[in-house]
Amino acid sequence: MKLYETPSTPNCLRVSLFLAEKGMDIPREIIDVRAGDNLKEDFCKKSVNGLVPTLELDNGDYLCESIAICRYFEEIHPHPALFGQSHLERAQIEMWQRIIELQGIVLIAQAIRNLKQVYKDRENCIEDWGYEALLRFRKILPKIEAQLAAHQYIAGSSFSVADISTFIMLKMASKMEIEIDQQWPSIHRWQKEISQRPAFAALS
Structure with missing residues (x-):
């Protein structure tokens, strides 16, 4: 491979x-x-x-x-299971993965591409859509905060691919000066814990 x-x-x-x-x-x-x-x-x-x-x-x-x-x-390579183990866990991870992807990653990517115009040599950048995408993106943060106030990880009690996607989403958001501070205490707690995992700590 x-x-x-x-x-x-x-x-x-x-x-x-x-x-x-x-x-x-x-x-x-x-x-x-x-x-x-x-x-x-x-x-x-x-x-x-x-x-x-x-x-x-x-x-x-x-x-x-x-x-x-x-x-x-x-x-x-099924272990550790990052897409879930039980029927319900797999469904919950899939649900949150799609929420993070469609209401988070896609929108912040559109904001970055249209406002920072990193690929202006090959696509038509529309500034108004960039600002609108950024506005829509911000609506996901209260959802994540509420979920992490009730659960250790994005999809429940186990670390999953949904946590990786959320980490990626927030890393992208930082490029648009959206930082996770004390306004989002549960997300802040989660970020601190995730950053201590060996795979993530290696990025710093």
Whole structure:
């Protein structure tokens, strides 16, 4: 297997943290998305969405989309279980994973791309949509605060892929000067605990 990645990008970091939590490591190849390496014909033949991360399997198949890649690793290396163990736990993790993805990561990504215009050479940046996306993103923070006030982790009592995604989301939010302070005590508590896990501590 081989993982094509730009290590600093959010979705590549999500897979890297997932692998670290699993205690797995695989060969990697750097794809420079800022330089447009992911737009080249050779890479697009490997990746359906033309994005990183993309996983090359030993049989010649390819997987893209970070959560799909994480699910594959969960199947071949089920312990520790990061997508849940019981029927209910798996459903709860899936629920929170989608909430974080659709109401959090997607919106903060749109805010960053349209306001900071990091890919203005290849996409039409719409400033008004960037501000609107940022406004909508902020609505997820009270939901996360309430959940973490009642539970140790995002989806309940066990650390999961939903915690990795939430960490990634908040890391992205910091680029827009949205910091987690005492206004969000439960999120602040959770961030402190998560940052002490070996996989996350290695980032600092």
